[in-house]
Amino acid sequence: TEIYTLSLHDALPISEGCFAGFASPDPRVKELKALEADLKNLINTLNCSPILVRLGWHDSGTFDQRIQSWPQCGGANGAIRFNPEMNFVANTGLARAKGYLDKIGEKYPSVSWADLIQMASAVSVEMAGGPKIPMKYGRLAVTGPEQCAGSTSREGFAANAGLPSPISGPDGKFPCGAATPAAHLRNVFTKKMGFTDQEIVALSGAHTIGRVFKERSGTCPFGYTDACASKYSKSTCVVRADGKPGVGEPGGAAWTKNWLTFDNSYFTQYKLAMEDDHLLWFPTDECLHQDPAFKPIFAKYAESQAAFFEDYAKAHKKLSEVGAKFDPPQGITI
Numbered sequence: 001t002e003i004y005t006l007s008l009h010d011a012l013p014i015s016e017g018c019f020a021g022f023a024s025p026d027p028r029v030k031e032l033k034a035l036e037a038d039l040k041n042l043i044n045t046l047n048c049s050p051i052l053v054r055l056g057w058h059d060s061g062t063f064d065q066r067i068q069s070w071p072q073c074g075g076a077n078g079a080i081r082f083n084p085e086m087n088f089v090a091n092t093g094l095a096r097a098k099g100y101l102d103k104i105g106e107k108y109p110s111v112s113w114a115d116l117i118q119m120a121s122a123v124s125v126e127m128a129g130g131p132k133i134p135m136k137y138g139r140l141a142v143t144g145p146e147q148c149a150g151s152t153s154r155e156g157f158a159a160n161a162g163l164p165s166p167i168s169g170p171d172g173k174f175p176c177g178a179a180t181p182a183a184h185l186r187n188v189f190t191k192k193m194g195f196t197d198q199e200i201v202a203l204s205g206a207h208t209i210g211r212v213f214k215e216r217s218g219t220c221p222f223g224y225t226d227a228c229a230s231k232y233s234k235s236t237c238v239v240r241a242d243g244k245p246g247v248g249e250p251g252g253a254a255w256t257k258n259w260l261t262f263d264n265s266y267f268t269q270y271k272l273a274m275e276d277d278h279l280l281w282f283p284t285d286e287c288l289h290q291d292p293a294f295k296p297i298f299a300k301y302a303e304s305q306a307a308f309f310e311d312y313a314k315a316h317k318k319l320s321e322v323g324a325k326f327d328p329p330q331g332i333t334i
Contacts, residue, residue, distance in 0.1 A: 031108040032137055032334045035116070038104050039123045047240070047248035047260060048100055049124035050210035055080065055097040056121025056320065057206075058090065059114070061163045063323040064153035065194040071142045074149030074162070075323015078113030078141035085148045088161035092216040114139035118320040125316065128209050129241030130262030131309040133316050136331030139324045153192075164188045166219055166282035181283040182291040193322060199315040201288055201297040205308055206316075208266040209259055211252035212280055220280060222253040230278040232257050255280045264309075267302035 043049050062074030062085070071077050079085050081098050097120075105116050115137045122133035142148065154162040164185055168174050174184035189195040195203070211233060214223035222230045228251055232239070235250040241261040248260075255273055256265045270289060273281040289298045301308035 028110045043127045047246045049128045051097040052120040052124040062149040070325045071147045074153045079148045082145040090161040112141040114141040128262035131313040138326040138332040181287040202311040202315040207255040211254045213252040220253045224251040226250045264305040
């Protein structure tokens, strides 16, 4: 007769960075928790949540699901900190975001740049009043510019780093060759990156925070400083979710009036954005409430902020993991 026993090692789940049972916690857990606290202080002080969200998105945005090998597939691997990645037109201004993270990153040598960038993005959403993203960590980071995603993963998107373009070119077509903004979004997010229509609309809702600057993209007439700011982006504006003063660097134009507040106003106030010259509304925004498949999702998020937050948190988590290689494979939670 064989007797089988179940040890405590077998019974205990993996959590808090432990591999199982009595295994020691992963040393990165302590650093990740301390890093999270430091990032919250940084964001609260500098009001830099939009650019940190953008840094995380653009690091992930190189991902191409059609490429199987790592790191050639691109994605959330920290490559954006290197040139030529940082030199893409779409990444103009992100060197400042990296600069914000440089000194903090030095304090936590066990945390990879890939984790640092993605944590900063997720914490920024939360600090702006948005949902807490159920993140996991343990991403491996590329070690040099030679590991940046190659041109194959950017086919049709090279001038924009593999990311969506808000407007079409002089020929009426988008960089991928699409004739409509909806087709362009699906070429980037669905064909290249593997996202659904619902996830596209949910992620687009992150435009509720953030700005565009004339000096960075050239897609709006508002630039740096109060003198060139829109009426919603001056240093005297109160736009934070907690009602406290502070805008970070004044200037540029935003999609919403309270562009440091993460809520569903991108969906509820779109008509204002379309009519107000001091707010942004690009063809890639407009198609979300016109395309037959996007439209009902857009309306759902306008009606329910809770539904938007729930779907956004899932989509952001997915975006933060595309192309990532984890150690341990199941990741680390904190």
